[in-house]
Amino acid sequence: MLEKLKKMRFFDIKIIAKTQLSPSFTRFTFHGEGVQNMLTHAPDQWIKLFIPDANGHAPKITSQEQYKSLDAAQRPPMRTYTVRHLRPELHEMDIDFVIHGDEGPASAWAIKAKIGDVIQMRAHCHSVFTKPAGCIWLPPQNTTEFLLIADETAIPAAIGILEALSQYKTSPKVTAYLEVPHKDDRLDTPVWPELELNWLVRKQGSHQYNQLLIDAAEKLELPNHDNFYAWIAGETAAIRHIRLHLTDDKNLNKESLAFQGYWKLGQAQ
Ligand SMILES: Cc1cc2nc3c(=O)[nH]c(=O)nc-3n(C[C@H](O)[C@H](O)[C@H](O)COP(=O)(O)OP(=O)(O)OC[C@H]3O[C@@H](n4cnc5c(N)ncnc54)[C@H](O)[C@@H]3O)c2cc1C
Incomplete structure (x- = not known):
């Protein structure tokens, strides 16, 4: 684990575009020298962002050890985000932020951040990884049928996955449930x-995060063959519920399931 972390790179990135995609999603396009060395192992590749202080100053973290050596009170908040698009040749990448209010440092930063602002990130870089890392999307090659379950925080990754699946030589059978806060959050995907593709829109202002995903998972019928793979990500307690339902009640083989809690209701990450 320590070896892995040592191989990650810390660098500054600057906002060069900020685009409102929908009521809940804002796309940030970042530019930075370090981006040219980045790689994505899978469409759900995650990176870490170190959130600037109240004056907008980007942290200066040099290594994981140095980050951990700081007093907890001095540590800049570190949050996980998905690389939505990577353009290393242009030293650019996009990250789609869910704006969920200003109670979390990352969302609060995203509301105020403007073109030219700098943030620090930790990313996976070329020539140091031999095995995929920083992702859970690792379907076996012979998979022909997929299930995707995602809330808004996992939708950047889920849409990246749909884009990857749309490129398969033989069109895969895919069922996707994507839960969003607003009807206009139904972003473009390949079809x-x-x-x-099932967009599940919460009632306006509802805080029943992931309940629509739970309901959908409980109604699902899983296929009766082994070339099946499910990827589920969203609020941690809900994902745990869905995971246990799929494995314990619906007998899904654990090897056919990739899951991750992306955030915890009522708790900072
Ligand atoms: C692998 C991975 C990839 C991710 N990719 C993305 C991504 O591409 N885009 C993205 O927007 N998020 C993504 N997330 C989720 C993001 O890291 C969390 O939402 C994170 O908590 C946001 O940090 P914060 O500082 O805004 O809030 P925190 O300080 O972590 O939390 C503060 C409060 O806000 C609440 N909260 C956090 N997120 C939400 C939310 N979405 N809706 C409502 N309440 C919330 C918490 O429950 C807590 O009460 C990803 C997470 C993981 C693990």
């Missing part, structure tokens, strides 16, 4: 006949 194909074997894709059943």
Whole structure:
């Protein structure tokens, strides 16, 4: 684990565009020298952001050890985000932020951040990784049928996955449930006949995060063959509930399931 962390790179990135995609999603396009060395192992590749202080000053973290050596009170908040697009040749990447109010440092920063502002990140870089890291999307090659379950924080990753699946030589059968706060958060995705895409829109202002995903998972019928792979990500308690339902009640083989809690209701990450 320590070796892995040592191989990650810390560098500054600067906002060069900020685009409101929908009521809940804002896309940040970042530029930085370090981006040219980044890589994504999978469409759900995550990176860490170190959130600037109240004056907008970006932290100066040099290594994981140095970060850990700081007093807890001095440590800049570190949050996890998905690389939505990576353009290393241009030293650019996009991250889609869910704006969920100003109670969390990352969301609060995203509300105020403007073009030219700098933030620090930790990312996976070329030539140091031999095995995929920083992602859970690792379907076996012979998979022909997929299930995706994601809330808004996991939608950047889920749409990246749909884009990857749309490139398969033989169109895979895919069922996707994507839960969002607002009807206009239904972002563009590729479509194909074997894709059943279900956008689940919460009641306006509802804080029943992931309940629609839980309901959908409970109604699901899983296929009766082994070439099946499910990827589920969202609020941690809900994902745990769905995971246990799929494995314990619906007998899904654990090897056919990738899951991750992306955030914890009522708790800072
Ligand atoms: C692998 C991975 C990839 C991720 N990718 C993305 C991504 O691409 N885009 C993205 O927006 N998020 C993504 N997330 C989720 C993001 O890291 C969390 O939402 C994080 O908590 C945001 O930090 P914060 O500082 O805004 O809030 P925190 O300080 O962590 O939390 C403060 C409060 O806000 C609440 N909260 C946090 N997130 C939400 C939310 N979405 N809706 C409502 N309440 C919330 C918490 O429950 C807590 O009460 C990802 C997480 C993981 C693990």
